[in-house]
Amino acid sequence: MEIKLSEEISLKTLQIEDVKDIYDMIDDQREYLGRWLPFVSFTTSPEFTKGFVEYTVCLPEEEREHTFTIRKKGEFIGLIGFKDTDRENLKTEIGYWLSEKEQGKGIVTRAVSILCGYAFDELSMNRIQIKCAVGNSSSSNIPKRTGFTFEGVERAGELFPDGSFKDLEIYSILRNEIS
Numbered sequence: 001m002e003i004k005l006s007e008e009i010s011l012k013t014l015q016i017e018d019v020k021d022i023y024d025m026i027d028d029q030r031e032y033l034g035r036w037l038p039f040v041s042f043t044t045s046p047e048f049t050k051g052f053v054e055y056t057v058c059l060p061e062e063e064r065e066h067t068f069t070i071r072k073k074g075e076f077i078g079l080i081g082f083k084d085t086d087r088e089n090l091k092t093e094i095g096y097w098l099s100e101k102e103q104g105k106g107i108v109t110r111a112v113s114i115l116c117g118y119a120f121d122e123l124s125m126n127r128i129q130i131k132c133a134v135g136n137s138s139s140s141n142i143p144k145r146t147g148f149t150f151e152g153v154e155r156a157g158e159l160f161p162d163g164s165f166k167d168l169e170i171y172s173i174l175r176n177e178i179s
């Protein structure tokens with residue numbers, strides 16, 4: 001599936017063929033991405049990335065999370081998708097990351113808006129949340145701009161490879177809050 005965000009930007013369903021692009025970007029931007037994303041330090045080889053992608057795309061449809069590459073003029077610039085979906089309670093979370101050079105252009109904000117519509121309309125979700133590490137204003141500005149409500153802070157919500165925990169800001173939006 002491909003979702004056009006603009007003439008240049010699109011979301012494409014994650015495929016096995018995306019492994020090299022994903023790994024190469026993580027490896028090239030390890031310090032930048034690793035500041036807020038704990039999985040970066042574990043991504044030490046293309047095989048690790050291949051394992052993640054294979055797991056993601058090979059799950060049965062009823063268990064699969066919808067994960068998309070973000071592309072600009074066909075070139076890989078990031079990932080976005082649903083995670084920790086609870087189908088019984090009709091809720092999901094959106095996670096994302098983007099190349100440093102593409103930050104600040106509204107790309108993820110547009111993608112989050114589109115995926116919210118997809119989650120509510122196509123997946124029949126009632127609640128979507130976004131979690132952002134406290135201090136990661138680039139990330140936390142996205143739910144603020146897209147109508148999410150700040151719910152609070154999950155203390156020590158994410159373990160980092162150095163053994164430290166980061167607090168997470170929790171934002172949510174409900175189906176009945178979309179106009």
